[in-house]
Amino acid sequence: MKIYDEKHIKNVVLFGAHNSGKTTLAETMLFEAGLINRRGTVEAKNTVSDYHDIEHEKENSIFATPLHTEWRNYKINIIDTPGLDDYIGEIISSIRVADTIVTVLNGQYGVEVGTEIIWNYIKGYHKPTVFVINQIDHPGLNFESSFNSVKSLVGNGAVKIQYPLIKDGAQCIIDVLKMKMYKFSSEGGKPEKFPIPEDQQSTALALHNELVEKAAENDEELMELFFEKGTLNEDEMRKGIRAGMLNYDLFPVFCTSALNDMGSGRLMGFIDNVAPAAIDLKPEISVEGKEISPKRADSPVLFVFKTVHQPNLGQVTFFKVKRGEVKVNDKLVNSRNGETEVLNQLFIMDGKERNPIQKLVVGDIGATLKLKHTETNDTLAASEEGITIKPINYPQPRIKRAVAAVNTKDEEKLSEALKKIHSQDPTVDISFSNESRQLILSCQGELHLATIDWLLKNIYGVEASFEKPKIAFRETIQRSSASNYRHKKQSGGSGQFAEVHLKIEPWEENMPEPEGFNIRGKEEIDLPWGGKLVFYNCIVGGVIDQRYLPSVMKGIIEVMEEGPLTGSYIRDVRAMVYDGKMHSVDSNDISFKIAGAHAFKKAFLDADPKLLEPALDLTLKVPEEMVGNVMTELQSRRSIIQGIESADHYQVLKCVAPETELFGFSTELRSLTKGRATFSTSFNGYQPVPANIQDQLTTKELVQ
Known part of the structure; x- marks a missing residue:
């Protein structure tokens, strides 16, 4: 070739x-x-x-x-x-x-x-x-x-x-x-070529003159020529058109x-x-701030823009030569991971047809096979380069589904297939929620999801189910409460004994220390799921040995990991352990952990517990004539509209919306606006669930 x-x-x-x-x-x-x-x-x-x-x-x-x-x-x-x-x-x-x-x-x-x-x-x-x-x-x-x-x-x-x-x-x-x-x-x-017909001369000439003027506007030298001659020849027009396109x-x-x-x-x-x-085109600037000029004489730099996994070939990697030239058997280093890749084969691809080629020069697009450590958005360059091409920024997903293999024996097969689908299409995001214990698939829409389902069935041989993901609710309290619990167990020999008295309160940033307690120690714990537990040692007179207090706190945290209302994480509570009893023989760590857990759970249920739901910042770009219908839909989903701005022929709506209400929103928005509206989301925080919805959730003992 x-x-x-x-x-x-x-x-x-x-x-x-x-x-x-x-x-x-x-x-x-x-x-x-x-x-x-x-x-x-x-x-x-x-x-x-x-x-x-x-x-x-x-x-x-x-x-x-x-x-x-x-x-x-x-x-x-x-x-x-x-x-x-x-x-x-x-x-x-x-x-x-x-x-x-x-x-x-x-x-x-x-x-x-x-x-x-x-x-x-x-x-x-x-x-x-x-x-x-x-x-x-x-x-x-x-x-x-x-x-x-x-x-x-x-x-x-x-x-x-x-x-x-x-x-x-x-x-x-x-x-x-x-x-x-x-x-x-x-x-x-x-075609056959003819002069412009007489009845089209005036129309064509007017358009020609408009084209001449627009071409001249993009180059000072051409503008001077235009003023001098009143027109431009075809080569001069080409130059001006190219400049206008580049501008x-x-x-x-x-x-x-x-x-x-x-x-x-x-x-x-x-x-x-x-x-x-x-x-x-203008030279690119790398992540490191280096200019990448498209010069053939310089060392090669390749940018990987597409990855395809084909059952009979394996991984096909598509790239553009950003600088220099690349030859068969060249060794290049991946700037992301430092791994050296050998380009054993080079191809020009025409659909599924592979046309072997010995080298590709700057500006060209080609492909290679079976790179071991390279994915889409990676840069391959000479080992001494230290150059990373700025990555492609993909739009965030618009819908989420919990995905699972219909046959549990295929779970590992499903995981491997989804990794390949993500590698081929980075707008497909795969994550595992430790909280809901679900594999979450995020993608661009219902058609995209149908395509993923087709690939799983027909290419990877996996039957998968797609369901509404569980929402990551949080639980907290709205008032203070005190309780105590005695744990006593005797079964021959040493038994178990612990008694814990505690008080809990809602925690807020910069709130004053609790009154009426002799505070001997304080521990602030940033919880992995957000929020805090503030634990106070208020024991007087040694009624509980200091060595047992960490066990009490462990018991509290165990309850916080699976809240009494819906099994969701608890956050933003402070607990004061102020009294209790122990036994010189039967008390131990496990006894105080059990007593602490039960005392905390009793106090929690008596402290006006409240369910919190994740809220998202929702930004929509909606055609002006469709804003009314979209706002009605948003309000039906308990969204709070915080501002509206104009942008061209669109209105940009900024809202805060409960995540639980946004299931199916992408499809509904597409229907309402005939596909013309777009939206993006980001996490805002947690907000209280309305009482009637909390009652439904806690009555069913189900988080949907």
Whole structure:
């Protein structure tokens, strides 16, 4: 396979809503370049990029798939991404290594909900972006509306390079950069070139002049030329367009019919000649603050952006060469763990096809097999480097489920499968809750969860159940209470005896010391589950030996580990042990631990015990016209709205919401807003459970 230099490698990511035609466009680009002999279709389940069984079954992209094509002495690496935001991890990891984003729009609908949602995630990357209005030969095409939706999304930087036209019954595209008309046969393919028809001259010229002005605005030298000549030639315009794309000020708009092979060649020509390459982008700054310039002569630095586990191959690691060049059998060090990896094989991947290659240069994207110590987001570099590429920041999960193997014999198998799924998709989070003794799976939504379930069944052979996770409640008290307990047991020989008198009170930060006690000692314990136990030794006259007090405290902590109300942890209590009795022969540590536990439990139940529930800070971004319905839903879930701010055409709602009320919220929010709203959560603290809900929970003796 030909080795291209860094000036002739372009990396593009195809991004767009579900059914916009990304996979079909990728297939057509490969066909136009002659890399495949026939074009597959999503319906026929034979496209290069959608090759997984689950993609065939669902008839949509689920995984981001790297491909490549070669066009007029340029290599174009293409990553075809899913169109649903449940798979945002696949999209973001691809955007991270792109030089240019190609946003594909269905010409009937323009910027759809899916496009808008994902755009809100990726616009922070400020990557050069081209928009492609697809399906221009569809009877329902609304090109002007689609273009206006692009302008609504990105502003006045959206500029037409092309627009569609029907001329003499044939599909045509007017190109205002080249000032040509491309006329296609019904089979598509290579078009005929014509001058712009007379009835389109004024429209095309006006768009051409607008493009000239926008190109000139991004380069001082071009601006001077523009003022001097009143126009720019095609090469000068290309330079200005590239500068505008790099400045994130100019968004060229093309049109295609990917299905019928119209316009893809011109799009690839623009990617070759105008779209920025990796060496045109600003140098990255590493975690250590070092500049990583894309120079081929320097030592190699690779960034791992994707990991795939294939049953017949093992781990496939995808990377972008950020600096230097890498060859087969090179040894590189993982900056995260210091482990040395040997790149025994290098590949260019086209879907499931592996094309062996001997080396890859800066800016290129490739893959290798069976790295032992490397995962997504890792940096591989020469041993002396000490360079770490800034990692991909993935969005937090939106739904959680408790997951378990249906057959308990498969628990270990399930754990290993979930580790591989997380390795392949870092937006899937796996954790074990010691408190609920549940394995918790967190992901992006119901579709994402269904995909995970499919992978477990069909790839890893594990049947799993998914349930609502138990909520981590806490228990505390609202008033003081005193109690005592005598533990006495005689069964021949030495017996057990201990008597403990104590008082408990709610604990608060900076509260005064307890009154009416002769405090001999104090111990503050920061509890592992949050909150405190403050333990006071108030024993007078030696009625309980000092050596038994730690056992009393252990008994109290044992009760606090499994509260009397719901079995939840107890927090924020102070206990004063002020009296008791012991026996010279029968008293021992275990006796005082038992007596302390029982005395504390009795006092706790008499101290107006209160259940606390975890509360989350909930931030929502909601379209203005949908705020009312969302606020009603939030209030029905006992959420407290603390503020509303405006952001573009959205309202940002900031709330505090009980975690127990947010089960199913992601799905309901998607339904209410047609998928246009997004939200994030973070832990706020614990708040009292309303009395009626506490009664339900304690009556059932169940925490849900």
